Amino acid sequence: MMAKKHIQLFGIASLVTCAAIVVGFLGLILFDLAWKGGIVLNWEFLVRYPKKGMTEGGIFPAVFGTAVVTLLATALAAPLGIACAVWLQEYAPDTPLTRLVRASIRNLAGVPSIVYGLFGLAVFVEGMGMGMSVLASGCTLALLTLPSVITTTEEALRNVPRLLREGALALGATRWETIRAIVLPAAVPGILTGIILALSRAAGETAPILFTGVAFYSRYLPASVFDEFMALPYHLYILSTQHHDPVAVRPLAYGTALVLLALVLMLNSVAFVVRARHR
Amino acid sequence: MMAATCVQQHPVERITVKGSDTEVNLVLQLAEAFMERHSGVSLSIAGGGSGVGIAALMNGKTDIANSSREVSLAEIDFARRQGVHIVPTIFAADAIVVVTNPAVGMDSLTVAQLGNIFSGDIQDWAAVGGKPGAVSLYGRQSNSGTFLYFREKIVGRDFSPTLKQMNGTAQIIEAIKNDKGGIGYVGLGYVARPDGALHAGLRVIRLKADATSPSYSPLDTAALTNGNYPLLRPLYQLTNGIPEGVVKQFLQFEQSALGQKIIVENGYLAAGPGFIAQDKPSQTER
Amino acid sequence: MRRRLFWDRFFEKSFSLSAVLAVLILGGIFGMLLYNGLRAFGSIAPGYFFSLAEWNPAAYTAPSYGIGAMLTGTVLTTLGAMVFAVPVGIGMAFFVSEIAPPRARAMLKPAVEMLAAVPSVVVGFLGIVLVGPFLAGLFHLPNGLNALNGAILLAVMALPAVVTVADDAIHAVPHTYKEASYALGANRWETLVRVTLPSCYSGILAAVMLGMGRAIGETMTVLMATGNATAFPNGFFDPVRTITATVAIEMGEVPAGTPHYFSLFACALVLFLLTLIVNVLAERITSNLRKRGQ
Numbered sequence: 001m002m003a004k005k006h007i008q009l010f011g012i013a014s015l016v017t018c019a020a021i022v023v024g025f026l027g028l029i030l031f032d033l034a035w036k037g038g039i040v041l042n043w044e045f046l047v048r049y050p051k052k053g054m055t056e057g058g059i060f061p062a063v064f065g066t067a068v069v070t071l072l073a074t075a076l077a078a079p080l081g082i083a084c085a086v087w088l089q090e091y092a093p094d095t096p097l098t099r100l101v102r103a104s105i106r107n108l109a110g111v112p113s114i115v116y117g118l119f120g121l122a123v124f125v126e127g128m129g130m131g132m133s134v135l136a137s138g139c140t141l142a143l144l145t146l147p148s149v150i151t152t153t154e155e156a157l158r159n160v161p162r163l164l165r166e167g168a169l170a171l172g173a174t175r176w177e178t179i180r181a182i183v184l185p186a187a188v189p190g191i192l193t194g195i196i197l198a199l200s201r202a203a204g205e206t207a208p209i210l211f212t213g214v215a216f217y218s219r220y221l222p223a224s225v226f227d228e229f230m231a232l233p234y235h236l237y238i239l240s241t242q243h244h245d246p247v248a249v250r251p252l253a254y255g256t257a258l259v260l261l262a263l264v265l266m267l268n269s270v271a272f273v274v275r276a277r278h279r
Numbered sequence: 280m281m282a283a284t285c286v287q288q289h290p291v292e293r294i295t296v297k298g299s300d301t302e303v304n305l306v307l308q309l310a311e312a313f314m315e316r317h318s319g320v321s322l323s324i325a326g327g328g329s330g331v332g333i334a335a336l337m338n339g340k341t342d343i344a345n346s347s348r349e350v351s352l353a354e355i356d357f358a359r360r361q362g363v364h365i366v367p368t369i370f371a372a373d374a375i376v377v378v379t380n381p382a383v384g385m386d387s388l389t390v391a392q393l394g395n396i397f398s399g400d401i402q403d404w405a406a407v408g409g410k411p412g413a414v415s416l417y418g419r420q421s422n423s424g425t426f427l428y429f430r431e432k433i434v435g436r437d438f439s440p441t442l443k444q445m446n447g448t449a450q451i452i453e454a455i456k457n458d459k460g461g462i463g464y465v466g467l468g469y470v471a472r473p474d475g476a477l478h479a480g481l482r483v484i485r486l487k488a489d490a491t492s493p494s495y496s497p498l499d500t501a502a503l504t505n506g507n508y509p510l511l512r513p514l515y516q517l518t519n520g521i522p523e524g525v526v527k528q529f530l531q532f533e534q535s536a537l538g539q540k541i542i543v544e545n546g547y548l549a550a551g552p553g554f555i556a557q558d559k560p561s562q563t564e565r
Numbered sequence: 566m567r568r569r570l571f572w573d574r575f576f577e578k579s580f581s582l583s584a585v586l587a588v589l590i591l592g593g594i595f596g597m598l599l600y601n602g603l604r605a606f607g608s609i610a611p612g613y614f615f616s617l618a619e620w621n622p623a624a625y626t627a628p629s630y631g632i633g634a635m636l637t638g639t640v641l642t643t644l645g646a647m648v649f650a651v652p653v654g655i656g657m658a659f660f661v662s663e664i665a666p667p668r669a670r671a672m673l674k675p676a677v678e679m680l681a682a683v684p685s686v687v688v689g690f691l692g693i694v695l696v697g698p699f700l701a702g703l704f705h706l707p708n709g710l711n712a713l714n715g716a717i718l719l720a721v722m723a724l725p726a727v728v729t730v731a732d733d734a735i736h737a738v739p740h741t742y743k744e745a746s747y748a749l750g751a752n753r754w755e756t757l758v759r760v761t762l763p764s765c766y767s768g769i770l771a772a773v774m775l776g777m778g779r780a781i782g783e784t785m786t787v788l789m790a791t792g793n794a795t796a797f798p799n800g801f802f803d804p805v806r807t808i809t810a811t812v813a814i815e816m817g818e819v820p821a822g823t824p825h826y827f828s829l830f831a832c833a834l835v836l837f838l839l840t841l842i843v844n845v846l847a848e849r850i851t852s853n854l855r856k857r858g859q
Contacts, residue, residue, distance in 0.1 A: 004752060005752075007754060008753060011754040011758070012753070015660040015664055016660060016664075017656070018652070018657040022653060022676070022677065022680065022724055025724070029683060029687070029691060032695060033687070080587055083587075084583050084586075087583065091577055091580060091581060101584075103845075103848060104588075105587075106848060107844045107845060108594070110775075110778045110779070110844040111837055111841070112809055112837075113782070114812050114816075114836070115836060118812060118816060118829065118830065119594050123593075126821060143590065143591070174569050174570065175577065176572055203684075204682075204686070204687075205685075206684075206685070206785045207813060233684055233785075236687065236690055237686050240690050240694070241789060250694070253690065261683060264683070264684060265679060265682060268682045272678070
């Protein structure tokens with residue numbers, strides 16, 4: 001009996017250690033960035049343009065660029081994704097074809113982001129002639145987040161109780177009226193969560209925008225969707241690998257990382273709150 | 280500060296510049312100075328390597344391609360088939376500096392030794408008279424003009440596959456500082472800091488043509504202009520056709536007194552006419 | 566009534582149209598990869614492509630397109646990541662679902678989601694500034710940019726996937742199994758190891774596969790922190806170049822239509838198929854789980 005108790009203690013202790021390791025990683029990331037990036041973080045950093053070859057000044061164009069391209073990507077992906085999910089969930093018959101489509105979409109969510117980047121380069125930048133632009137990057141990011149928007153929307157729709165639908169139909173509503181007035185409103189929190197998470201993913205991605213529109217330095221903000229733009233993830237990548245004086249700009253790199261992380265975590269927290277409130 | 284936050288989009292002429300990592304910071308400084316004087320122009324700059332710039336020019340995706348190497352005949356041909364007429368302009372010159380970690384214990388090398396080191400034929404520093412230890416190679420990637428230029432001029436064959444291909448010159452310097460057997464090649468502009476001091480923790484290797492010749496340091500301006508230091512190269516900016524309009528204005532600004540001052544301050548060399556005559560272009564088919 | 570029917574049919578058609586559009590676009594990705602990737606094999610022999618020949622498209626003499634070394638680099642970093650992520654991730658999943666009090670669980674689950682949200686470029690950045698010097702100091706290496714660094718970073722990225730799916734799998738184990746075990750006198754640990762764990766083997770496997778898929782497809786993290794040497798790696802302390810990094814590095818310098826261009830698509834195709842296989846397997850296992858849970 002004693003041996004069993006010891007084994008249990010040891011076993012549970014090792015599980016606690018595992019959890020501690022994972023939480024430790026998160027803590028390490030947060031603290032290191034906050035500590036070393038916090039020094040440069042102030043209002044100026046966020047609203048000023050970079051100066052003196054990026055060794056001074058702020059990261060405003062990168063913040064702006066990230067915001068614009070992410071919003072564009074979501075504006076493109078959300079309507080298409082939601083419509084597709086509605087069809088899959090509400091209209092499509094349960095045939096092997098439908099199941100194949102659903103499975104394919106789920107698997108596409110796991111495709112490496114660089115593959116989307118290559119596709120974006122070949123099709124949007126070259127094939128459709130958009131050139132390196134906000135538009136090309138926005139489309140590429142939209143494609144990247146499309147599968148997950150479809151999947152989360154489908155799940156939100158699935159969670160709406162069948163009885164609600166059947167009640168509406170029993171009262172004489174058409175399918176569209178049921179969807180518009182009953183199902184969609186009930187699924188809004190879930191759909192919103194999915195969209196915010198897609199936004200957060202798009203904001204943090206580098207590979208898809210690498211060759212579809214992002215620039216190292218641009219004096220003015222993009223005036224149209226056909227211009228190049230600066231973005232936070234790429235700015236961090238450049239400051240830490242290709243800048244001519246990485247040691248000098250290390251604090252700025254930390255600051256950029258902190259801003260990017262804060263943005264992504266903020267979006268995720270909003271999504272979390274939306275989901276928790278309507279659980 | 281309010282001016283900075285207000286997004287005033289006055290009508291701007293935009294110039295896209297892409298390419299060489301060696302040139303990007305220099306061109307960035309030049310662009311900043313240029314834009315201070317011409318508020319109606321916006322330059323958008325990206326690095327990625329000379330190969331990226333040339334490809335972008337061929338695909339019509341950039342106005343100016345920065346290239347730290349010559350365009351090959353094959354590339355000019357390929358471009359002509361896309362309807363792009365590549366016109367090179369030399370705007371500055373650069374010396375390639377071979378740096379090692381001081382622990383390696385070498386001061387100078389012959390060109391042949393350098394070639395053998397980077398091709399992987401020499402793997403231990405003792406073979407060339409340094410402190411015994413493994414040779415640890417650092418370089419760029421194939422999209423880099425510096426990579427191709429160095430391979431062409433010094434190695435004469437493929438680099439050793441153990442060459443660690445870093446994403447940028449700065450990573451090479453960082454790595455060598457921490458690597459007791461490290462050796463790499465970088466542009467002069469990266470080794471000299473803006474205030475004139477050298478990066479601490481690096482040793483600049485003097486090069487000599489063969490074992491009996493005198494060795495020359497890239498930090499010796501006379502050796503550079505006399506052609507005694509072998510690794511001197513012009514830096515190009517390529518355009519589709521003869522430059523005109525704002526692109527021409529920018530290129531002219533680079534040749535102005537202020538432009539040349541910025542170039543020299545950053546550790547590069549002015550592209551004087553005497554120098555251009557020195558470098559004999561190599562005809563490479565790629 | 567006619568008007569309502571009209572709108573009903575209109576929206577039905579619109580929705581099905583968008584679904585078709587979405588599926589076409591997503592399918593188009595695979596189609597384009599296949600088309601461009603296969604064109605590479607017009608000039609490169611498939612056997613040669615997958616061999617241990619060097620990857621040197623810009624070679625001095627003849628270009629060479631062997632992905633053997635890079636495939637090994639991908640495998641090395643992924644397996645290294647899994648060796649760490651699997652035990653720790655599953656351990657944490659068990660802790661969160663079986664041992665932890667509800668309040669701890671309520672804090673741990675969001676923590677895992679936060680870790681999942683960290684962008685890959687941030688993880689890569691920390692690989693350069695934090696993990697690299699740490700490894701260099703610990704193992705007396707010249708620099709810390711090698712396969713081990715990549716493996717550690719990939720483990721951090723794969724952990725959330727492993728934990729979340731494993732947690733789902735553990736929850737799917739019916740209460741009755743555990744209660745029967747307790748009734749027979751087993752303590753918590755014994756129940757966990759001898760009853761719960763075996764009941765969700767397939768779910769755990771799915772978690773591992775999903776984590777692996779995440780690790781294989783990572784680009785920025787490995788690009789920044791693994792040293793990018795194309796030589797065949799001889800161990801975890803050697804720099805490696807993964808397939809994802811190669812595509813990211815060379816994508817910008819290839820003029821369209823050259824063998825080099827198509828070879829990058831072939832690389833992307835290989836990546837796509839690898840992650841597809843892994844994800845399909847995981848998918849198969851989890852859908853079986855869901856059916857059983859109902």
